[in-house]
Amino acid sequence: xxxxxxxxxxxxxxxxxxxxxxxxxxxxxxxxxxxxxxxxxxxxxxxxxxxxxxxxxxxxxxxxxxxxxxxxxxxxxxxxxxxxxxxxxxxxxxxxxxxxxxxxxxxxxxxxxxx
Amino acid sequence: xxxxxxxxxxxxxxxxxxxxxxxxxxxxxxxxxxxxxxxxxxxxxxxxxxxxxxxxxxxxxxxxxxxxxxxxxxxxxxxxxxxxxxxxxxxxxxxxxxxxxxxxxxxxxxxx
Numbered sequence: 477x478x479x480x481x482x483x484x485x486x487x488x489x490x491x492x493x494x495x496x497x498x499x500x501x502x503x504x505x506x507x508x509x510x511x512x513x514x515x516x517x518x519x520x521x522x523x524x525x526x527x528x529x530x531x532x533x534x535x536x537x538x539x540x541x542x543x544x545x546x547x548x549x550x551x552x553x554x555x556x557x558x559x560x561x562x563x564x565x566x567x568x569x570x571x572x573x574x575x576x577x578x579x580x581x582x583x584x585x586x587x588x589x590x591x
Numbered sequence: 592x593x594x595x596x597x598x599x600x601x602x603x604x605x606x607x608x609x610x611x612x613x614x615x616x617x618x619x620x621x622x623x624x625x626x627x628x629x630x631x632x633x634x635x636x637x638x639x640x641x642x643x644x645x646x647x648x649x650x651x652x653x654x655x656x657x658x659x660x661x662x663x664x665x666x667x668x669x670x671x672x673x674x675x676x677x678x679x680x681x682x683x684x685x686x687x688x689x690x691x692x693x694x695x696x697x698x699x700x701x702x703x
Contacts, residue, residue, distance in 0.1 A: 480634070482634075509691075511693075516600075516695070517695055518595075518597075518680060518693040518694050518695040518696055519635070519680065519693040520693075521690050521691060521692070524690075532690065534690065535690070567634055567635070569634075575686060575687065577622070577623040577642060577684070577686045579625055579637040579640060580637075580691065581637065582627075582634035582635045582636070583634050584632070584633050584634045585633075585634050
């Protein structure tokens with residue numbers, strides 16, 4: 477499967493626990509984007525990463541959220557001390573370049589539910 | 592700040608007819624526009640795009656129109672098919688910018 481792979485597809489956590497969401501970009505893509513979709517809303521940009529670098533994290537909440545894209549392995553979106561309001565679908569997208577004039581290719585998302 | 596707006600949350604059309612989905616934007620710096628289609632439990636799939644130097648782009652049954660003066664774009668699907676039933680997101684970006692802005696989506700239902 478050459479598409480963007482996200483896992484897990486569903487993740488259930490209790491309040492206060494940590495959530496780790498993984499994203500493997502399409503083959504040949506070195507630019508990764510994370511989005512969050514709340515119920516009945518569109519996708520909200522969170523963070524843009526290249527290998528080993530965070531390029532733009534302007535959409536990321538200042539606390540509890542972090543992202544990385546190591547030299548080897550998938551990109552990770554980490555949410556510490558989760559709260560009910562973190563329940564959402566989290567989508568990862570990738571592109572071959574970081575130019576704004578190319579489509580991003582999306583994974584099927586991770587649905588995070590906080591009990 | 593809702594820079595991209597899809598004011599119709601839902602649209603229902605008969606199979607074989609035209610579907611017209613609309614999108615408005617406020618940021619005049621946007622120069623690249625896209626439509627994505629999303630089925631339940633799947634990620635958005637890229638459908639068609641248009642750059643600001645054009646006012647129309649066509650791909651099979653799908654045509655996107657851009658009216659820069661009105662800051663409006665639309666997606667036309669002709670003829671509509673039941674398999675087109677999905678949520679359609681409009682998105683916009685500025686070349687060189689990392690932040691692609693999405694609308695809230697329009698749920699299209701095509702009735703057989």
